[in-house]
Amino acid sequence: MGNFTFKKKFGQNFLSDKNLLNEIVAKAGVTSDDVVVEIGAGKGALTEAISAAAKKVYSFEVDKELIDYLTEKFDGTNVEFVFKDVMDISDKELHEIVGGKFKLVANLPYYITSPILTRFLQNEYLESATVMVQEEVADRIIAGPRTKDYGVLTVMCQLLGETKKVLRVNRKMFYPVPNVDSAVVKIEKYKHKEEIDYNKLIAFVKKSFTMRRKKLSANLETARFSKQAIEEVLVDNGYLATTRAEELSINDFKRLYWLFLDIIG
Ligand code: SAM
DSSP states (O other): TOOEEEEEEEOOOOOHHHHHHEEEEEEEETOTTEEEEOOTTTTTTHHHHHHEEEEEEEEEOOGGHHHHHHHHHHTTTSSEOOOOOGSSHHHHHHHHHHOOOOEEEEEEEGGGEEEEEEHHHOTTEEEEEEEEEEEEHHHHHHTTTTTTTTHHHHHHHHHHHHHHEEEEOGGGGEEOOOOOOEEEEEEESSSSOOOOOOHHHHHHHHTTTTSSSSOOHHHHSSSSHHHHHHHHHHHTOOOOOTTOHHHHHHHHHHHHHHHHHHHHO
């Protein structure tokens, strides 16, 4: 393992500080009853801390160079590795592997933070996600309306759970040292499931934010629904005709989803 080559394309920035690793697991609230999914084992530093607290760990790693090292290091433990690109694994396969409810704990590969969150937060078996992300992304996840950070990622995460920034992590804690600082965010999934098609709702949110500075009516306009028609619906329901996406709360988005279901299609 001495001559391991770090691969930028896989977002490989590894951690080693035991106090920090244990703190991440503590913030995740992992107990001996929990099954944990980790994305990106790396050299297994976080895996080890999770393993000490959890009942079982399923850890996904795309870099085949790590197979021998990890398999040997964790031989006979409660950790099972899946050496595949996690995005190539269907929800059905994931469920066959994990078998039920799970917590996600990971120092995420930054190049696929959003796709991973979009996918995992919608997984019906996920209880919570405690993930290391770039601090700028953490700020977007926890943002409130009418701020520059509030956008599609914010709404997508906050529709599905309660978000919190639980730790700030200096870039010097990683090897190789990245260009930006990081933070750990915890997203506690809401237990009740609403009768909403989240894929449709997220598509609607994306459309609403197409051009941030523009009015919602301009972003939502289609051949069938004119700006005027959309503004009429907004005004009839107590919103200003000039409303912009960044002014809408999470509840507003849920409300507008039903009002604009025809447009969403
Ligand atoms: N958990 C380790 C740590 O904290 O030191 C490594 C974290 S590093 C930021 C991200 C890890 O995710 C790397 O080991 C990388 O190879 C792995 N990875 C990147 N893309 C992946 C993917 N699509 N599926 C599974 N693992 C991936």
